[in-house]
Every structure is written in structure tokens, then in C-alpha cells.
Amino acid sequence: MGSLRMNRGKTLKAALSQTLLTLVAVVMIFPFFWMITTALKPAAEVFSVPPRIVGSELRWHNFIDAWNYLPFSRFIVNGLVVSGIGTAIVLISSSLAAFAFSRLHWRGRDGVFLIYLGTLMIPQEVLVVPMFMIMRELGWINSYAGLIMPWAFTAFGTFLLRQFFMTLPRELEEAATIDGAGIWTVYWRILLPLTRPAMGTLAVFTFIGYWNSFLWPLLIVSDVNMATVPLGLNMFLGQTGNQWNLLMAAATISVIPSALLVIALQKYLVKGIALSGLGGR
Amino acid sequence: MASLNLNGIEKSYGSLKVVHGIDLEIADGEFIVLVGPSGCGKSTLLRMIAGLEAITEGEVRIGGSVVNWEAPKDRGIAMVFQNYALYPHMTVEDNMAFALQLAHRTPADIHERVDRAAAMLGLEAYLKRYPRELSGGQRQRVAMGRALVRDPKVFLFDEPLSNLDAKLRVQMRTEIRELQQRLKTTTVYVTHDQVEAMTMADRIVVMNAGRIEQVGTPLELYDRPANRFVGGFIGSPAMNMLEGAFEKTETGTSFRSAQGAVFAVPPQVAGGVVPGAGAFGIRPEDLTLAPGSGLRAKVVVIEPTGAETMLRCVSDGEALTVVLRERPGVLPGDEVELAVRPGAGVWFDAAGRNCAVLKN
Numbered sequence: 001m002g003s004l005r006m007n008r009g010k011t012l013k014a015a016l017s018q019t020l021l022t023l024v025a026v027v028m029i030f031p032f033f034w035m036i037t038t039a040l041k042p043a044a045e046v047f048s049v050p051p052r053i054v055g056s057e058l059r060w061h062n063f064i065d066a067w068n069y070l071p072f073s074r075f076i077v078n079g080l081v082v083s084g085i086g087t088a089i090v091l092i093s094s095s096l097a098a099f100a101f102s103r104l105h106w107r108g109r110d111g112v113f114l115i116y117l118g119t120l121m122i123p124q125e126v127l128v129v130p131m132f133m134i135m136r137e138l139g140w141i142n143s144y145a146g147l148i149m150p151w152a153f154t155a156f157g158t159f160l161l162r163q164f165f166m167t168l169p170r171e172l173e174e175a176a177t178i179d180g181a182g183i184w185t186v187y188w189r190i191l192l193p194l195t196r197p198a199m200g201t202l203a204v205f206t207f208i209g210y211w212n213s214f215l216w217p218l219l220i221v222s223d224v225n226m227a228t229v230p231l232g233l234n235m236f237l238g239q240t241g242n243q244w245n246l247l248m249a250a251a252t253i254s255v256i257p258s259a260l261l262v263i264a265l266q267k268y269l270v271k272g273i274a275l276s277g278l279g280g281r
Numbered sequence: 282m283a284s285l286n287l288n289g290i291e292k293s294y295g296s297l298k299v300v301h302g303i304d305l306e307i308a309d310g311e312f313i314v315l316v317g318p319s320g321c322g323k324s325t326l327l328r329m330i331a332g333l334e335a336i337t338e339g340e341v342r343i344g345g346s347v348v349n350w351e352a353p354k355d356r357g358i359a360m361v362f363q364n365y366a367l368y369p370h371m372t373v374e375d376n377m378a379f380a381l382q383l384a385h386r387t388p389a390d391i392h393e394r395v396d397r398a399a400a401m402l403g404l405e406a407y408l409k410r411y412p413r414e415l416s417g418g419q420r421q422r423v424a425m426g427r428a429l430v431r432d433p434k435v436f437l438f439d440e441p442l443s444n445l446d447a448k449l450r451v452q453m454r455t456e457i458r459e460l461q462q463r464l465k466t467t468t469v470y471v472t473h474d475q476v477e478a479m480t481m482a483d484r485i486v487v488m489n490a491g492r493i494e495q496v497g498t499p500l501e502l503y504d505r506p507a508n509r510f511v512g513g514f515i516g517s518p519a520m521n522m523l524e525g526a527f528e529k530t531e532t533g534t535s536f537r538s539a540q541g542a543v544f545a546v547p548p549q550v551a552g553g554v555v556p557g558a559g560a561f562g563i564r565p566e567d568l569t570l571a572p573g574s575g576l577r578a579k580v581v582v583i584e585p586t587g588a589e590t591m592l593r594c595v596s597d598g599e600a601l602t603v604v605l606r607e608r609p610g611v612l613p614g615d616e617v618e619l620a621v622r623p624g625a626g627v628w629f630d631a632a633g634r635n636c637a638v639l640k641n
Contacts, residue, residue: 171366174333179380179427180354193370 032255039063039248046244059245066236066249074225075232078144080257082228083210086148090206091199094157099187101158102165103173113162120155124215132219142223150216151209157202164198165191200268208258229254283344283357283434284309285330285467291338292325292491300325300491302339310465312458316478317488317514323471324439326488330469331360331437344434354380359428360437364444365420367412367427373399374408377426398429401460418449425457429464436461438470442477454481475515479503487511509633512562518591518602520627521568523561527554527628536561536628540597542576544621546636550628553636560629565591565604567625570611574620580611594619 038046039062041055066072100106101113131150140146168191176190192199214230221227227235233254236247262269285307292300300322307313315323328334330341332353340347348356367376374395381391399405402422412420421441428436438457442450458481461468472478478485479499487494487502487510495507499515506512512520525538527546534551536544536559544561546554578596585591585608592603594617603619611617628636 169364169366171362171364172368175360175362175366175427176368176379177333178331178353178358178360179431180383181379185383190368 035248036252038245039066039252041245043243043245062245062249063253066243066246066253069243069246069250070232070235071224072232072250072253075227075229076254076257078147078226079211079229079254081144082147083207083257085144086152086210087203087206089148089152090154090157091203093153094202095161095192095195095199096187097153097158098161098165099191102162103186103191104183116155117159118155120159128216128219131216135220141220142226144226146220147217147226147228148210151213154206157206160202161195161198164195168194197268197271200265200271204262204265204269207261211254211258283467284342285435285469286342286345287326287330287339288342289339290326290329290336290341292322292329292334293337298491300329300337303493305486305493305496307467307469310467312461312468312470312481312483313486314478314482314484315469315471315486315488316473316475317494319473321488322491323473323488327360327437327439327469327471330356330435331358332356354383357434358437359431359433359435360439361421361424361428361441363440365412365424367420367423369412372409372411373404373415373423373426376412376423377430380427380431394430394432395426398426401429402426417445418453421445421453422456425460434467436466436468436470438468440472441470442472443474450477457481476517479515485515487514489514505635505637506562506627507635509560509562509629512627512629512635516564518565518604520562520564521601522629523563523599525559525561527556527559527630529554529556538576539599540576544626546628547624550637553630554628555630558631559636560633562627562629563621563625565602567622568601568603568619569622570603570605570609570617571620572618574618576619576621578617578619580613580615580617583611583613592617 037054040058040060041052041062042057042059045052045055097116101109101116127150135141135146135150138146140149172190172194173186176186181189211228212230213228214234217228217231218234221231233247233250236243236250285305287303287305287307290300290303291298303326305313315326317323325334329336332348332351336349341349343356343358368379371379377395377398378391381394386394395408396405399408402425404419404422404426407415407419407423412423415423424441441457442453445453454477457470470477470481482499484496484498485502486496489510494514495502495511497505502511502515506515506520509522513522523536523538523540523542525536528535528537533548534546534554536546538544538561576596578594578601580592580594582593583590584593588606590605590608592605592609592611594601594603596619601619630636
């Protein structure tokens with residue numbers, strides 16, 4: 001009797017959490033769904049009252065129109081170059097810094113780390129003006145370097161990887177030292193291969209961060225040929241009236257690289273989030 | 282293969298000294314076990330030999346040459362860690378080959394050495410597996426294989442069996458000993474388990490609070506502990522200690538325990554005895570049940586193991602353990618009288634030193 005009641009309680013709890021999760025999932029997915037259906041509507045039906053979920057016809061041609069409306073392939077190439085190189089630099093710089101902050105011993109190490117970590121508290125909006133002036137001095141306005149370098153050395157990535165390095169047993173490093181490995185060999189052949197889940201997580205976050213970045217490219221890029229995807233999307237607004245259906249078609253295209261990356265690195269992402277304590281456990 | 286000499290080794294962390302002047306000569310091919318309670322400095326000493334900890338004071342010589350400033354890889358040592366420290370992302374084969382690759386050996390040479398070590402340890406079938414796919418005992422063997430392939434002058438073991446279950450521990454103990462006897466490689470083995478020390482060592486080094494208490498063969502330490510610490514540490518179940526005082530009369534020297542039992546101190550020991558406080562150490566197997574012998578005790582727990590029976594007794598507040606070969610007809614709560622086998626027992630003075638050793 002007692003166990004029956006307990007079972008019923010458990011079932012109820014499961015049902016409740018399932019319902020809640022489903023609801024949250026629907027709320028999260030709905031904007032994407034709306035984006036795709038809007039992308040397939042004729043221009044006149046975007047704001048029809050009452051709102052229609054699906055338009056009177058599925059205009060696949062919107063995607064081709066959006067692609068040709070602006071040099072969109074150029075934006076995607078720019079985005080891939082900036083996000084790809086940026087992610088690579090972040091992975092290298094963060095892992096090296098994390099190695100120094102977790103495995104090497106030097107005077108003042110933890111103090112420096114604390115200050116470095118403190119930079120996380122400064123919002124991007126505060127940084128953009130001085131950063132812009134530095135970029136102008138360096139002559140990096142309207143360049144890939146200007147888009148990539150200011151965000152390629154992050155306390156976030158360093159912190160994430162440092163925490164991960166610190167979970168690896170010290171004996172591994174000592175065993176490698178006895179086997180004849182120097183600092184670089186320990187870093188490259190022992191620690192890095194074991195940090196793959198955290199590196200995967202960082203790669204996804206960084207890539208998406210670069211890919212979706214809007215404020216910084218808006219400031220530093222004035223040449224259409226250097227624009228990234230979010231800037232391109234912005235161009236659908238205002239030039240010759242707002243092309244909402246084309247904007248949504250372009251936005252749908254722009255989600256694809258990030259989505260592919262998440263799917264490809266999914267295995268590491270879940271592991272990395274669980275291991276590095278980023279998840280709300 | 283090489284001898285290993287430690288001369289006045291000290292280790293300090295800031296102002297805290299944890300190892301106080303260790304002198305030890307280890308002969309070529311000897312199996313030395315460092316044993317002591319946790320925090321006694323045995324692992325620190327081992328790590329200084331390995332080169333993982335800087336040596337504050339003193340000299341480490343391997344094969345006659347000072348290695349204080351040599352990198353670990355150049356000392357000709359190989360170490361097996363407590364948690365094995367196998368590289369999780371490498372196969373068994375790669376784990377064993379790693380050091381050889383770093384030393385730029387030829388692939389053929391690496392292959393041959395790894396195969397030889399694998400054959401020696403029965404790991405041939407597991408070469409392509411990852412550490413996570415192995416049992417505890419197999420991982421332990423891989424860790425040994427990794428040490429073997431380097432053909433070191435000295436093997437260092439840091440509590441290598443503590444993570445294994447009791448049965449496997451006994452089995453691996455024999456395997457390590459047997460392997461060492463075959464290879465005749467000088468070995469330093471750290472453990473806190475005195476049974477491991479007794480069964481494996483050529484000589485045992487008992488350490489306490491950063492100092493060596495005694496060095497000797499297992500039976501030397503068991504039969505003639507230099508002091509109360511060694512007497513109490515070596516042997517399981519532990520030596521019984523009767524507190525009391527030495528008395529000198531015209532008929533000879535005797536020891537009166539706190540319970541009031543009087544024991545005659547043999548003449549060969551009496552010379553080292555000073556009247557006053559002291560202790561009488563008796564191994565559990567040196568106590569017998571003997572009515573009318575004077576040392577009264579109450580049986581608290583009876584633990585039969587089949588071959589032997591262990592009686593946990595209390596005598597005037599002091600715990601006494603008795604190990605009997607025969608099966609006694611006593612029950613918990615019974616009063617018994619205990620006698621010490623003639624010639625057995627160790628006498629300690631007020632400072633805890635063995636009186637027999639003092640006299641010599």
C-alpha cells in the first residue's frame with residue numbers, strides 16, 4: 001500500500017517535470033519555428049491579421065532572393081573566417097594560459113589569475129570605445145584582425161580550461177616527467193588530449209559568440225565586403241523598406257553553421273558542461 | 282642495476298622540516314621497504330629520490346654518482362604510482378612505449394621491449410586496450426610494464442597496492458616480489474601496510490615523523506625492535522605493551538606491571554635496565570593460558586580464524602591480545618590467567634628504547 005502510494009507520487013512527479021520540460025522546449029523552439037514559417041511566406045502575409053502560422057503558399061524562392069539581395073555568400077565567408085580563426089586562437093591562448101595558471105608554479109600566479117578573472121566583470125559596452133581607438137591606431141579597422149583579435153584572449157576560456165586541468169591527477173604529469181617529457185610534451189601529449197570535452201565546449205561557445213557578434217563588427221566594419229552575417233541581416237532592414245520574409249530566410253541560413261557545429265561536437269559539449277561544472281548541477 | 286645511497290637527506294617546506302637527515306645505504310639488487318604511519322615522510326623521501334621533489338639538504342647517489350640536480354628521466358629510475366597514473370587516452374601499448382618514444386628509440390627496439398615486458402606481465406592480450414577497459418590488477422601490471430620497459434637502475438613504488446582489494450593485493454605482492462627477484466633491480470617500495478613490508482622486503486626501513494626509527498631484516502625488526510614505536514608498528518596483531526616499573530633486588534631485576542604481575546628480567550637484558558618506569562612488550566603469540574601465573578585478564582571478544590584463535594582481553598584497563606594455535610574452551614566474559622612464554626618479550630625503558638639493545 002505504502003509502496004503503491006510512493007510509486008504514484010513518483011509517477012506524478014515524472015509527469016509534472018515532463019510537462020514542464022515540454023513547455024519550456026516549445027517556448028524555446030517557437031521563435032525558430034516562426035522564423036522558418038515567416039521565411040516561407042509571401043511579403044504581404046508577414047503581418048496579416050489574424051496572424052497565420054503558415055502562409056498561403058510556401059515560397060522557397062525567398063531563400064534564393066535573400067541570397068541574391070546582398071553579397072550574402074561574402075558575409076558567410078567573412079563569418080566563417082572570423083569565427084574559425086578566432087576560435088582557433090582562443091583555444092590555443094586559453095589552453096596555454098590555463099596550463100600556466102594550473103600546472104606551472106610562479107610567484108604571484110594566483111593573484112594574476114584573480115585579476116584576469118576580474119576582467120570578466122567588465123561589460124563589452126565599456127570596452128568597445130577604447131578597443132576601437134586601439135584598433136584605429138593599429139590600422140585594423142575594416143580588417144579580419146580587427147574583428148578577431150580583441151576577443152581572442154578571454155578570461156572565460158582560460159577559467160574553463162583551468163578548472164578542467166585542475167581535475168586531472170598530478171601523478172599523470174609526474175609519470176610523464178619521469179618518462180622524460182618536458183613542459184611542452186606534458187601540455188601537448190598528456191593534458192590537451194585529455195581536455196577534449198572542455199575544448200569542444202569552449203570551441204562551440206566561442207564560435208557561436210564570434211558568429212553572432214553584432215555590436216563590435218557594427219563599429220569596426222564600414223566596408224560591405226568585410227561585413228559578417230549579423231551585419232548582413234541588419235541590411236535587410238531600412239535600405240528599401242523592411243524585407244521581413246527575406247530577413248527571416250537569411251537568418252535561417254545563418255543558423256546552419258552554428259547548428260552543424262553543435263551537432264558535431266554534441267558529445268563533447270554535454271561531457272564538457274557536466275565536467276566543468278557549467279551546468280546547474 | 283645500481284646501489285642507492287642517501288646521505289643526510291632533509292626536506293623542508295619553508296620553515297617546516299618534514300624529513301630530518303636520512304642516511305641509508307641500499308645495496309645493488311636489494312628490495313627495501315619504507316614503512317611508517319601516514320605523514321612520516323616516506324613518500325616525500327621516495328619522491329626526492331625520483332626527482333619529483335627538490336632535496337633541501339643532503340645527497341642522493343645512484344650507482345655512485347650524485348643525482349641531486351639530474352632531471353627525473355636522467356636518474357635511471359622508474360616509478361609506479363598508487364593510482365597507477367596511466368595515460369587514459371593511450372592504449373596499453375602506447376602507455377608502455379611513451380618513455381621509449383621520448384627517448385627516440387627505434388620503432389623496432391620499442392616494439393621488442395614492449396612485447397618483452399607484456400609477456401613478462403601477461404599483458405599480451407591487452408596491448409590494444411585503453412586503461413579504462415582494464416581491471417585494477419591489470420592496470421597495476423601496465424604501470425609496472427611502463428616501468429620495466431625503461432630498464433631502470435632503480436624501481437620506485439609508491440603504495441602501489443593500496444587501491445586493490447585484499448585478495449588481489451596478496452597476489453600482486455607475490456608477483457612484484459617474484460619479478461624483482463628475477464630482474465634483481467634495486468627497489469625502494471613505500472607502504473603503510475606492515476604486512477606488505479614484512480612479506481616483501483629484504484630490509485625494512487621503519488620511519489616516523491621524518492626520521493628513521495630502525496633499519497633491518499623483517500625478522501630482526503620483529504624479534505628485536507629498537508624501540509616501542511617499532512615494536513608496536515611491526516607485527517599484526519600489534520605487540521601488547523604492559524606499562525609498569527623495573528625494580529632491582531638482591532635476587533635480580535624484575536618488572537612489576539601496573540596490574541601487579543611480576544616478571545623476572547633475564548640477566549642478559551638486566552644490564553641495560555635502570556630502575557623506574559618502563560614497559561614490557563609481548564607478542565600476542567607469546568602469551569599462553571596458564572592458571573596460577575599471575576597476569577589476570579577478562580576475555581572480551583573471541584575471534585577464531587580456523588588455524589588460530591585470537592582472544593581480545595582486558596587486564597586492569599589495558600587491552601591484551603592473545604593468539605593461540607589451539608582452540609581454547611573459553612567464552613567471552615571468562616576470567617583467564619596469562620603467562621609469557623619463557624624467553625619471550627621485549628623490555629623498554631622510560632624513553633621507549635629496547636633495554637637489550639641498549640646493553641649491547
